[in-house]
Amino acid sequence: MPIVNSFLRGTVLCLALTFAAGAADEWKSLFDGKSSAGWLEITGKPFPATWTIEDGCLKTSPKPGGMQDIRTAEVFSSFELEFDWKISPAGNSGIIYHITEKGGAVWATGPEFQLEDNTKAADQIRCGWLYALYQPPTDPKTEKPLDATKPVGEWNHIRLLISPEKCEHDINGVKYFEYVLGSDDFNERVAKSKFGKMPGFAKSNSGYIALQGDHGSVSFRNIKIRPLTEKN
16 A cells, blocks of 8 residues: 555656646747737837737837837746748848847847848848848758748748757748857857857847837737746
8 A cells, every 4th residue: 555655646746747847838928919918118118109009910110210129028038939920021120039138239139030021121131040140051942041931911930949959940830940059159150240249149048039120010920939948
């Protein structure tokens, strides 16, 4: 009987630990489709008037005085982020992670997953690239960097995985590349880029997630995140 009780106690403990670990890795919505709850202007001020909620989408609404970036109210470390996104002709935006309040501009501390119209945008850093650091391999069919984006006006699906072991960029189910934050390769690329002159760039293991209001109109929907339990 003691052996059976011991086995049962062990089973219950195992199930409890499994449930606790799973709870930390559950998906949660970052946008309810109806309000700006959970989002702030990049400096922490109330949600700006340059963004609107329309038809279940979080959308930039260009107004006099220029665009403004927004960020989550919550800080994230390791996570898997997914959302749908579309942009206007020649539009340029981005999603930036691990932002801290020490650098001023969002890109002074956080790496940027570029979002843009690959056809007409002036910036040659294309959609899905890690700005100025990583780009996908050459597509043998086009002899240009891999491009899985859909035409302007159509919804694209983005997946961004950030963890100490590896980071991945996916667009419409196509994996672009992976990298490791803080690795020798990553640090060498940073040193050779404009970010090498920014002492706080990619130095934090956690921070806010920002949506960039840059050029043109951009819409986001179905924004969800799965915080990941980091391995010891």
